[in-house]
Amino acid sequence: MTVGIKDVARVAGVSPATVSRVLGNGPVSDDLRQKVEAAIKATQYRPNLAARRLRSQHSRTIGLIVSDIRNPFFTTLSRAVEDAAYGADMRVVLCNTDENPAREAMYLRMMQEERITGLIYAPTRTTAERLGRMEFSFPVVLVDRMGPAGAHDAVTIDNASAAGVLVDHLVGQGHRRILGLFGNTSSTAELRHDGYAAAMARHGLDTDVRFLPPTAEAAEAELTRRLAAGARPDAVMVSNGLLLLGLYRAARRAGLESPRDIAIAGFDNETWTELVGPGLTVIEQPVAEIGRAAMDLVFERLRTPDMARRQVVLAARLVVRGSSAARERTARPAI
Amino acid sequence: MTVGIKDVARVAGVSPATVSRVLGNGPVSDDLRQKVEAAIKATQYRPNLAARRLRSQHSRTIGLIVSDIRNPFFTTLSRAVEDAAYGADMRVVLCNTDENPAREAMYLRMMQEERITGLIYAPTRTTAERLGRMEFSFPVVLVDRMGPAGAHDAVTIDNASAAGVLVDHLVGQGHRRILGLFGNTSSTAELRHDGYAAAMARHGLDTDVRFLPPTAEAAEAELTRRLAAGARPDAVMVSNGLLLLGLYRAARRAGLESPRDIAIAGFDNETWTELVGPGLTVIEQPVAEIGRAAMDLVFERLRTPDMARRQVVLAARLVVRGSSAARERTARPAI
DNA sequence: CAGCCACGTGAAAACGTTTTCAAATCCGTT
DNA sequence: AACGGATTTGAAAACGTTTTCACGTGGCTG
Numbered sequence: 090m091t092v093g094i095k096d097v098a099r100v101a102g103v104s105p106a107t108v109s110r111v112l113g114n115g116p117v118s119d120d121l122r123q124k125v126e127a128a129i130k131a132t133q134y135r136p137n138l139a140a141r142r143l144r145s146q147h148s149r150t151i152g153l154i155v156s157d158i159r160n161p162f163f164t165t166l167s168r169a170v171e172d173a174a175y176g177a178d179m180r181v182v183l184c185n186t187d188e189n190p191a192r193e194a195m196y197l198r199m200m201q202e203e204r205i206t207g208l209i210y211a212p213t214r215t216t217a218e219r220l221g222r223m224e225f226s227f228p229v230v231l232v233d234r235m236g237p238a239g240a241h242d243a244v245t246i247d248n249a250s251a252a253g254v255l256v257d258h259l260v261g262q263g264h265r266r267i268l269g270l271f272g273n274t275s276s277t278a279e280l281r282h283d284g285y286a287a288a289m290a291r292h293g294l295d296t297d298v299r300f301l302p303p304t305a306e307a308a309e310a311e312l313t314r315r316l317a318a319g320a321r322p323d324a325v326m327v328s329n330g331l332l333l334l335g336l337y338r339a340a341r342r343a344g345l346e347s348p349r350d351i352a353i354a355g356f357d358n359e360t361w362t363e364l365v366g367p368g369l370t371v372i373e374q375p376v377a378e379i380g381r382a383a384m385d386l387v388f389e390r391l392r393t394p395d396m397a398r399r400q401v402v403l404a405a406r407l408v409v410r411g412s413s414a415a416r417e418r419t420a421r422p423a424i
Numbered sequence: 425m426t427v428g429i430k431d432v433a434r435v436a437g438v439s440p441a442t443v444s445r446v447l448g449n450g451p452v453s454d455d456l457r458q459k460v461e462a463a464i465k466a467t468q469y470r471p472n473l474a475a476r477r478l479r480s481q482h483s484r485t486i487g488l489i490v491s492d493i494r495n496p497f498f499t500t501l502s503r504a505v506e507d508a509a510y511g512a513d514m515r516v517v518l519c520n521t522d523e524n525p526a527r528e529a530m531y532l533r534m535m536q537e538e539r540i541t542g543l544i545y546a547p548t549r550t551t552a553e554r555l556g557r558m559e560f561s562f563p564v565v566l567v568d569r570m571g572p573a574g575a576h577d578a579v580t581i582d583n584a585s586a587a588g589v590l591v592d593h594l595v596g597q598g599h600r601r602i603l604g605l606f607g608n609t610s611s612t613a614e615l616r617h618d619g620y621a622a623a624m625a626r627h628g629l630d631t632d633v634r635f636l637p638p639t640a641e642a643a644e645a646e647l648t649r650r651l652a653a654g655a656r657p658d659a660v661m662v663s664n665g666l667l668l669l670g671l672y673r674a675a676r677r678a679g680l681e682s683p684r685d686i687a688i689a690g691f692d693n694e695t696w697t698e699l700v701g702p703g704l705t706v707i708e709q710p711v712a713e714i715g716r717a718a719m720d721l722v723f724e725r726l727r728t729p730d731m732a733r734r735q736v737v738l739a740a741r742l743v744v745r746g747s748s749a750a751r752e753r754t755a756r757p758a759i
Numbered sequence: 760c761a762g763c764c765a766c767g768t769g770a771a772a773a774c775g776t777t778t779t780c781a782a783a784t785c786c787g788t789t
Numbered sequence: 790a791a792c793g794g795a796t797t798t799g800a801a802a803a804c805g806t807t808t809t810c811a812c813g814t815g816g817c818t819g
Contacts, residue, residue, distance in 0.1 A: 091561070093775055104799045109777055118797065138537045139483065140775035142474035143804050157503065164499050168492065171520050175527070180534070183518045185506050192510070199515065202473045226426070337699065361696030364672065428805055439769045444807055453767065475805035478774050 092132045101128035112136065142204070151387070152200040152208040154184045154193070156274070156303075161330055161359045162376055163211070166232060169380025170209055177388070179206065188274045188303070190215050201226065207387035209380075212236060214276050228390035230383045234275045239398050242390060244382045246405040248277050251372045252284030253291075254407050255326055255354055258370070260292050262415040264323035264352050269296065270311060270336065271328040272303030278328040281356065285326065297322065301332065308335025309342075316343045323352060324413065330357030337365060348414040358408055367411020374405050427467045436463035447471065477539070486722070487535040487543040489519045489528070491609070491638075496665055496694045497711055498546070501567060504715025505544055512723070514541065523609040523638070525550050536561065542722035544715075547571060549611050563725035565718045569610045574733050577725060579717045581740040583612050586707045587619030588626075589742050590661055590689055593705070595627050597750040599658040599687050604631065605646060605671065606663040607638030616663040616691065632657065636667065643670025644677075651678045658687060659748065665692030672700060683749040693743055702746020709740050 094112075098105045101124045110117045111125040128134075142148050151174050155163040167183060174181045182203065184196040193216045200208055207228045212220060214234075221237035231243040259267055269285045272278035282298060289296045301307040308327060316339070325340075327333050333355035340351055347353045347366055358373035382401050390396060429447075433440045436459045445452045446460040463469075477483045486509050490498040502518060509516045517538070519531040528551045535543055542563045547555060549569075556572035566578040594602055604620045607613035617633060624631045636642040643662060651674070660675075662668050668690035675686055682688045682701055693708035717736050725731060 091775090094777095095775080105776080106778085106799060106801095107797090110798090113777080116797065121798085135533070135536045137478070137539060137775050139474050139477040139539065140804090141777075143472070143478050143806085144775080144777045146777095146804075148474065158493070158506070159496075159499050159503050161494075164494050167518070168494050168520060171493070171518060175520075180517045180538070182515045183502070183506060185503060185510075198470070201470045203515070204472060204474065334695065341699070360669065361699055364676070364696055364700045426805090429807095430805080440806080441769060441771095441808085442767090445768090448807080451767065456768085472805050475774090476807075478776085479805080479807040481774075481807095 091137075092134050093137070094134070097125065097128045097132050097134045100132055101125045146204070148204050148206055149179045150203060150205045151179050151181050151384070152184065152196075152203065152205045152210070153181055154186060154196050154200075154208065154210045154212075156188045156211060156213070157185050158183065162233065162357055162374070165376040166380045169377040170384060173381055173384035177384075186213065188213050197223075207384075207391065209383045209387065211275075213274050214279070215274075217276055228387045230386045230390070232379055232383050234277045235280075235400075236276075242386045242399045242401075244379050244386065244401045244403065245277070246374050246379075247402050248280035249284030249287065251356070251405045251407075252281040252326075252328075253288040254405075255356075255370075255372055256285055256288035256292070258407060258409065259324045259326065259352060259354060259413055260288075260294070262324075262352065262413055264413075264416075265294055266297065266322045266324070267294065268315075268320075268322040268325045269298045269327070270308055270325065270332050271298065271300050272332065273300035274303055278303065281328040303329055303331055305331045305335035305338065308332040309339040310335075312336055312339035313343065316345075321351070323416070325351065325353055327355040329355070330359045330362075333357065333359075333362065333369065333371070337369065347412040348416060352414070352416070353412040363410070367414070370410045370413035371408050372405050373408050375403050378403055426472075427469050428472070429469070432460065432463045432467050432469045435467055436460045481539070483539050483541055484514045485538060485540045486514050486516045486719070487519065487531075487538070487540045487545070488516050489521060489531050489535075489543065489545045489547075491523045491546060491548070492520050493518065497568065497692055497709070500711040501715045504712040505719060508716055508719035512719075521548065523548050532558075542719075542726065544718045544722065546610075548609050549614070550609075552611055563722045565721045565725070567714055567718050569612045570615075570735075571611075577721045577734045577736075579714050579721065579736045579738065580612070581709050581714075582737050583615035584619030584622065586691070586740045586742075587616040587661075587663075588623040589740075590691075590705075590707055591620055591623035591627070593742060593744065594659045594661065594687060594689060594748055595623075595629070597687065597748055599748075599751075600629055601632065601657045601659070602629065603650075603655075603657040603660045604633045604662070605643055605660065605667050606633065606635050607667065608635035609638055613638065613663040620661065638664055638666055640666045640670035640673065643667040644674040645670075647671055647674035648678065651680075656686070658751075660686065660688055662690040664690070665694045665697075668692065668694075668697070668704065668706070672704065682747040683751060687749070687751070688747040698745070702749070705745045705748035706743050707740050708743050710738050713738055 094105045094108045098108045103121055107121055108125050111122050153167055153170055158164055171181050186193045190213055193213055205227055209230050209232055211233045217236045221240040229241050231241050235243050271282045286296050301311055325336055327336050345351050354370040356372045358371045362369040362371050429440045429443045433443045438456055442456055443460050446457050488502055488505055493499055506516050521528045525548055528548055540562055544565050544567055546568045552571045556575040564576050566576050570578050606617045621631050636646055660671055662671050680686050689705040691707045693706045697704040697706050
């Protein structure tokens with residue numbers, strides 16, 4: 090039989106209420122407090138969090154829903170979230186959706202059943218659209234990806250302009266024919282595409298775009314196919330770390346060296362991007378800060394439920410490395 | 425006000441017990457079942473998991489305690505665990521300890537308070553020792569790292585012999601002076617050291633060993649220091665992915681190329697090890713399988729509490745890449 | 760046709776806490 | 790000396806479920 094608050098009370102010679110007050114730092118005389126604490130030690134009492142939650146209506150639990158924790162962006166994010174949760178004496182329940190709306194829906198429902206304190210969530214584009222019509226009894230803070238305008242708090246970078254910065258850099262290095270590969274499941278990839286397209290237009294260049302499942306395999310296959318078909322862009326840019334990995338693999342497999350044969354750039358400054366060849370030029374996001382900001386937003390919204398919806402936009406940073414360097418001009422015409 | 429089972433019952437014109445039975449697939453006539461299901465839809469009812477857990481004494485929750493989710497080994501592990509949990513309709517609560525025993529203790533206590541169904545746990549060496557004396561009311565399965573012999577179920581690879589395989593390979597390539605860097609927080613690193621030492625002895629070679637905090641920074645600093653002091657081993661092997669990263673960085677920073685100037689090898693086949701230079705020779709662990717096996721073990725132990733303690737040992741695999749290749753023999757004497 | 764069993768159902772207890780409420784005690788003030 | 794207020798305590802209700810138990814109904818069996 091598991092020992093409960095009543096057993097502690099009996100041993101200490103007080104009422105259960107008093108034990109509860111000791112646990113919750115309520116008003117108790119030092120005398121009784123000591124007795125109770127001794128009894129707790131003696132009985133090896135461990136509070137039952139389910140009971141506590143049921144009665145107090147506070148779960149002290151943060152939900153975290155991402156597509157795949159193995160994506161280093163989400164790995165770092167989750168670590169930051171967990172740290173903040175630890176600091177606030179809360180637990181984190183982790184959910185991977187694999188960009189699968191059915192799994193997403195299942196987890197969203199679970200979050201309501203858990204009566205979580207707050208949710209940090211990177212929604213699929215399809216679910217994000219539906220998000221405006223859904224009711225939640227807890228704060229929902231979107232990260233990395235946005236929902237319907239103004240429907241939820243969110244923490245992102247300025248994706249369109251970051252993509253623009255990347256394009257500007259590539260063009261500045263003399264690259265003209267710039268292929269863009271973008272994920273097809275997130276609003277974020279869409280915004281990065283928009284930024285790419287706008288920048289290309291600004292420079293008077295034609296775009297070349299493909300939306301793909303955001304996986305290394307998809308990117309690798311796509312570039313391999315194009316190279317086999319004889320295409321040879323000056324540069325390729327991609328909208329996230331997984332695509333960047335596939336891109337690099339494809340180039341390597343085709344025997345292309347960067348930047349000699351093809352320039353490469355993308356989003357997410359993952360560990361390996363610095364180590365590979367001349368280093369890969371990337372947009373670095375302040376991932377841990379995004380996580381912390383999201384937690385802050387959860388807490389603020391709890392404190393001030395009527396606060397206006399808030400979108401926190403953090404600065405991203407261009408990390409220039411060898412992969413995007415200028416090539417010696419060949420005889421090939423500029424267009 | 426939140427809608428409860430009673431509200432559903434009232435709407436459906438049945439008793440709360442019947443609603444509960446519908447929810448739990450209990451024996452209910454089709455007639456009433458339909459009414460109840462309609463009422464559930466109408467009221468937007470969501471079960472309260474805290475209440476359910478309190479009454480049923482089942483939390484359907486798996487605890488996962490690792491040192492740092494950002495270590496790709498644990499990332500992949502956690503993904504496998506989460507997948508298995510999803511399949512069994514369970515949640516996973518994720519905890520990072522940063523190899524900090526205090527944080528570990530805190531999380532272990534939390535797990536008891538959560539009354540979790542089972543725990544998957546990679547303990548620090550210091551906590552692992554204490555583990556034999558601790559009582560848990562749920563199955564504890566150790567992963568990657570072991571506890572006191574036979575005290576808990578565990579899933580690992582054969583660390584000593586895997587390290588031996590790595591040494592044999594390096595020696596086979598002609599390397600003689602092999603520096604070994606090992607983490608100082610896990611039993612696993614210790615076993616890998618033992619395997620290294622045994623293999624070196626078998627080959628009649630002197631060992632050169634250092635135990636470090638298992639971080640990239642520590643490994644990088646250590647090798648940099650040694651190189652600066654004029655040391656130049658034939659090869660360096662390390663006991664995990666983080667150390668491998670630091671090792672590679674240090675070599676690179678010192679302008680050493682692998683395998684020309686120094687051979688490099690280690691544990692954990694992370695994404696980047698294949699991409700870097702000639703590729704890094706590593707021992708690859710079946711990480712996802714470790715996670716799945718751990719979950720299986722949790723379930724088996726729940727089914728058969730008296731089952732003998734079980735240690736599952738999975739096969740690791742040597743992945744040979746360029747970084748360990750033989751060097752052209754120089755005039756330097758073999759010893 | 761009597762008896763039995765299987766089945767579906769509801770009333771009420773139970774899970775382990777926190778919280779409300781009222782009672783009791785103590786202190787200082789008038 | 791009496792009163793008011795603050796402080797500490799305990800009894801009991803409440804949180805939202807599942808589970809136990811007993812009851813009623815209907816179909817079978819003998």
